[in-house]
Amino acid sequence: MIQKLVLGVDLGWMTQLEDMGMRWVDEKGQETDLLDDVIAKGADAVRLRVFVDPPKDAYWQKAEDVLCMLGYCDAQSVLQAAKRVREKKLKLMLDFHYSDHFADAQIQDIPEAWLSDSDEELAEHVYAHTKEVLTLFKEEGICPEWVQVGNEINPGLLLPRGDVRENPQLMVKVLNRGYDAVKECLPDCQVITHLAGVTSKRGCDPFLDAFFALGGKTDILGFSYYPFWDKKMDSDEPARFYNPLITYAQKFGKPVMICEVGEEATQEERSAEVIANTIEAVLQVPDHQGLGVFFWEPEVSADMVPDGYPLGAARLVADKTLQLTEALAVYRKYR
Numbered sequence: 001m002i003q004k005l006v007l008g009v010d011l012g013w014m015t016q017l018e019d020m021g022m023r024w025v026d027e028k029g030q031e032t033d034l035l036d037d038v039i040a041k042g043a044d045a046v047r048l049r050v051f052v053d054p055p056k057d058a059y060w061q062k063a064e065d066v067l068c069m070l071g072y073c074d075a076q077s078v079l080q081a082a083k084r085v086r087e088k089k090l091k092l093m094l095d096f097h098y099s100d101h102f103a104d105a106q107i108q109d110i111p112e113a114w115l116s117d118s119d120e121e122l123a124e125h126v127y128a129h130t131k132e133v134l135t136l137f138k139e140e141g142i143c144p145e146w147v148q149v150g151n152e153i154n155p156g157l158l159l160p161r162g163d164v165r166e167n168p169q170l171m172v173k174v175l176n177r178g179y180d181a182v183k184e185c186l187p188d189c190q191v192i193t194h195l196a197g198v199t200s201k202r203g204c205d206p207f208l209d210a211f212f213a214l215g216g217k218t219d220i221l222g223f224s225y226y227p228f229w230d231k232k233m234d235s236d237e238p239a240r241f242y243n244p245l246i247t248y249a250q251k252f253g254k255p256v257m258i259c260e261v262g263e264e265a266t267q268e269e270r271s272a273e274v275i276a277n278t279i280e281a282v283l284q285v286p287d288h289q290g291l292g293v294f295f296w297e298p299e300v301s302a303d304m305v306p307d308g309y310p311l312g313a314a315r316l317v318a319d320k321t322l323q324l325t326e327a328l329a330v331y332r333k334y335r
Contacts (some may be wrong), residue, residue, distance in 0.1 A: 006045050006091060006294075007279070007331045007335075008293070009038050009295050010095075010295065011081070012048055013071040016070075018034075042332035046085045046090050048082060048092070048095065050078050058073070059306070062102075068101070068102060069307075078094070079136060082142045086142055093146040094133070098126055098129070098158060105154045127180060128181075130178045131184065134189075145190065147191055148192045149179055150178070150194060151194055154196055162174050164207050172214040175217070192218070192219070193218040195208070197230065199230055208248065220256065222258070222259035224296075225261045245281060249290070262311035262313075268327050269327075275295065275328070275330040298312055298324060298328050
């Protein structure tokens with residue numbers, strides 16, 4: 001019997017794309033609800049991200065020549081998307097970025113409203129923001145199965161204040177306050193600590209060693225896996241990564257999950273291979289401590305985002321009409 005894994009999708013851009021007039025068609029070319037289509041491909045969970053005070057137009061000028069579409073990621077908008085997720089009987093992960101825009105392994109900007117905080121105030125803002133959002137969800141009967149306290153926080157978070165090398169004590173204090181807020185509001189919810197680049201020991205080990213040495217609290221270790229980006233970096237093991245997953249699960253005594261995986265939308269066969277390899281890698285973790293896989297933003301292609309982000313699992317088949325590729329259908333083989 002195949003181990004039951006969570007096989008999910010991150011759909012943070014879904015509602016903004018819908019507002020832009022985008023629609024999706026199924027394998028037969030018939031218009032479909034995107035959630036119904038990912039379910040048909042085998043998904044059973046959705047991941048949604050939450051920003052603190054994102055721009056009202058949901059765009060972020062990341063660099064002079066790079067405009068990023070953020071998705072509707074304020075708490076109220078995410079709540080409405082989460083209600084749709086629950087109506088479809090899908091599991092839910094909430095991903096707190098603790099920034100006004102995307103936070104990742106390169107950028108962990110402090111929210112503008114928190115810039116003048118003391119260390120103690122930063123920690124309490126993380127606690128209050130986490131609890132406020134989760135209370136809003138709980139009051140509407142939406143209780144996520146998982147909450148990420150931070151997104152790809154290899155360098156720390158709320159930089160430069162919570163830097164993993166310069167101020168690991170504050171980093172852990174902030175993360176633990178986020179953990180406390182989750183557990184006080186939703187005791188059964190599982191907290192995920194999420195890092196980028198699972199194949200890079202140099203990218204993950206400094207954070208994990210400092211985090212656990214200083215009493216960091218978490219339930220699950222989550223990782224991103226992007227072969228497309230890994231090949232552009234000094235990655236230790238770009239093709240397969242089950243050994244690192246096994247190592248981390250055993251070293252720290254925590255189950256593991258791939259919270260983000262992705263590949264070029266135009267490379268359908270390669271994407272299918274990456275998804276299959278990722279699932280097989282998670283299944284290799286002993287004692288059923290490999291929990292699941294989430295594909296990041298499969299509903300788009302580079303044509304649909306202003307920065308031309310190339311990863312996804314959809315093709316543009318007509319004006320404002322997208323179709324998921326068969327890459328995501330790999331999920332069905334594990335049902």
